[in-house]
Amino acid sequence: MAAITETPEAFAQKLADSGRRNTPQREVVYGVLMKRQDHPTADEVFVRVKQEMPTISLATVYNCLEALVQCKLVRAVNFERGPTRYCPNLSPHAHFHDEATGATYDIDLPEGVLSQVNAVLPAGYDAKSVEIIFRGSAKDLRSEPVAGRSSAAPKR
Amino acid sequence: MAAITETPEAFAQKLADSGRRNTPQREVVYGVLMKRQDHPTADEVFVRVKQEMPTISLATVYNCLEALVQCKLVRAVNFERGPTRYCPNLSPHAHFHDEATGATYDIDLPEGVLSQVNAVLPAGYDAKSVEIIFRGSAKDLRSEPVAGRSSAAPKR
DNA sequence: CGTGGACTTGGAATAATTCTAATTCGCTAT
């Protein structure tokens, strides 16, 4: 739950920092991403945004998403083949892609692991970002509590 | 350099294990991937394969690549947006994507790091595979030896 | 208030991949 909630001012500021303007469209697109953090595709964002702003075009949704990614308000994630998905969670995290349901979960990344991973790079490699993607199946504990044995604490 | 060289028999066996046949097309596609491990796209594989087998079709290249991925002879990698790339290196490794040149390098993953990474998964998440992708810029030591100081050993 | 640059829009264009339907191939069992 860190850095997930950008204030409207911080939002406008980050756009300005990268030489961009704030616009109603960008606010709505960002708002949609924040409202339900389920890693929607551009198309999905489009249909949700249209409910609040019926005149918006798909091209604009792509533009807005691109702008938000550029100024680091949003992360883009790609699972194999499929369309790009968008994620407003800025804290360091990996993604878990449930192959059965298609759902995507954020996995919190402790600081230590991130530096461990970066340490595998030989000299001469300068990484600006790392992305970690798990693939498999997940029992979503949020909607499906573990029977009998409560409070399944995250391993480690 | 481990598990990179599949013998023709092992090759056929892995196909058979997943209920598939060996075919000349699959051999040639695999051969092309082995010959130059530069993570080509399906299109690139297609043009290389055509030199040895001019009658092959693009659809077949896609089929073959898919078959090889399914029976775990080849890994598919996706960098944001761009086309899928293919990699016959089976040993556990991450990918480093040089944003300037578009080149992709395999980064060897020590066993320890892999388990460290897997340990971040909370209970209920069962990962069948992990993928780690670095993005940044690389000075390719292979083609550009470090002046003066030879044998730059990989850090760690 | 007029100019310029960034932004939006709808539609056309492109790129990558998948689908389809018609062969062809190669075992397996007669």
Place this chain on the structure above:
DNA sequence: ATAGCGAATTAGAATTATTCCAAGTCCACG
């Protein structure tokens, strides 16, 4: 050997995701 059968190949059409383009808007600034 050979008929039969499922898997594989092929060419081209179709689909999907995304980008491009040209025209029109909207501000911010002088």
